[in-house]
Amino acid sequence: MIWAILHDAVFAAIAGMGFGALSNPPIKAFPYIALLAASGHAFRFVLMNYLGVDIALASLAASMLIGFGGLWLGYIACFPITVVSIPALLPMVPGKLAYNTVFSIIMFLQTMEDPEEHSRYMYMFIDNGILSLTVIFFLAIGVIVPIALFPKIAYTLTRRQHKY
Amino acid sequence: MPGSNNTYLAQASEFISEYIGTLMGCGVHTSRVVRNTNRIAKALDVEVHLSVFHRTVILAVRKDGEAMHSEIVEIPNLPINFRFNSELSALSWEAYDHHLPLHVVKEKFDRIVSTPRFSHNFMLFMAGAANASFCRLFGGDWLSTLIVFIATLVGFTIKALMHKHMSNLHFTVIVTAFVSSIIAGVSVLFDTTSDIAITTSVLFLIPGVPLINGVIDVMEGYILTGFARLAKAFIIILCIAVGLAMTLWIVKNQLI
Incomplete structure (x- = not known):
């Protein structure tokens, strides 16, 4: 179990840093991104696999962890909260569900003659479509809540002096 | 001297407009752009009023309530x-706190915006590593991971080439998604987790930053720019889906 969690954390950290690199963050931000991505993704992994939480709620909890962690680390290292949090959230963007949505559209169009299969793919489309939209929305909420709750801290993260 | 005042105003607003353009263009959510700009304006002793849209910003700068x-x-x-x-956010605070002229x-701004991006090879490797780790996260085996790594390297290179030499962003994304996924689709020849390989090979194209920025903008009341960002992101996702769909059409009999 420990190995599974560690495995998840390590690969989430690589994925976070990798996708983060595409948006050109400051070099100093990479360790923070890795830490946030690993803890957030591993937290979601534990919630989903060992505590039986569904993917939407687990994503919300994990994105909150990343959001508040980003606020704290951003405070320490003088980065805007989005610079460390967004790359850390990227590994949780539900690519597999989005793929299933597209796949089910194609199969839906291909199975016109077989009503049973046809409705199965219809169901698969709605199921995966709703889930992926919800998860993306919840991921963004995780960044917004810390900003909304502590605007004074969130707005002055890059200030070198007189921090709140 | 009203004349010199006007020149200062013109120079200040030219700088501020450059500052806003850079921030909005490089993926900063709208409320931060507005806050940073107001801070810079206070440091420069001018007053700004902004109206932000997704392709243009209407900017009014005044000094001493007159000009x-x-x-x-x-x-x-x-x-x-x-x-x-x-x-640039740090610059706005620095200018505000030290009342920089x-x-x-402007000098500090120019220095910041002239810093180069990461090298192409570094980004290429990072994108490959990220997609490969994704494949592991979704439960792919090591062979799929390797195939995804290669598919991403090829796709990323093609995207950079197409971006440099021609073409429309959407067309680029469709072609890149198709090429990456068809290379990952080679995995159907082996006994491996090929559906996971095909899915994850296109994930580096997902516009995660505009998606999250869009939701942030909407939630913070900048609904126009927020929806504009989301619409742009959804069109790109649609393009990825088109490229992926072409691959799926080719290999689908092996997947079911």
């Missing part, structure tokens, strides 16, 4: 750059 200078800033199409986000702020 007024308006500009319409076109937002350039820059690649996402979080270093600009971080350092215009030429000093």
Whole structure:
């Protein structure tokens, strides 16, 4: 179990840093991104696999962890909260569900003659479509809540002096 | 001297419009752009009023409540750059706290925006590593991971080439998604987790930053720019889906 969690954390950290690199963050931000991505993704992994939480709620909890962690680390290292949090959230963007949505559209169009299969793919489309939209929305909420709750801290993260 | 005052105003608003354009273009959410701009304006002793849209910003700058200078800033199409986000925000606080004069702020701004991006090879490797780790996260085996790594390297290179030499962003994304996924589709020849390989091979194209920025903008009340960002992101996702669909059409009999 420990190995599974560690495995998840390590690969989430690589994925976070990798996708983060595409948006050109400051070099100093990479360790923070890795830490946030690993803890957030591993937290979601534990919630989903060992505590039986569904993917939407687990994503919300994990994105909150990343959001508040980003606020704290951003405070320490003088980065805007989005610079460390967004790359850390990227590994949780539900690519597999989005793929299933597209796949089910194609199969839906291909199975016109077989009503049973046809409705199965219809169901698969709605199921995966709703889930992926919800998860993306919840991921963004995780960044917004810390900003909304502590605007004074969130707005002055890059200030070198007189921090709140 | 009203004359010199007007020149200062013109110079200040020229700088501010450049500052806004850079921030909006490189993927900063709207409320931060507005806050940073107001801070810079206070440091430069001018008052700004902004109206932000997704391709232009209407900017009115005035000094001492009298002279007024308006500009319409076109937002350039820059690649996402979080270093600009971080350092330009810090610059706004520095200017505010130390009350820096215009030429000093401008000099620091020029230095920040002239810092180069990461090298292409570094980004290429990172994108490959990220997609490969994704494949592991979704439960792919090591062979799929390797195939995804290669598929991403090829796809990323093609995207950079197409971006450099021609073409429309959407067309680029469709072609890249198709090429990456068809290379990952080679995995159906082996006994491996090929559906996971095909899915994850296109994930580096997902516009995660505009998606999250869009939701942030909407939630913070900048609904127009928020929906504009989301619409742009959804069109790109649709393009990825089109490229992926072409691959799925080819290999689907092996997948079911």
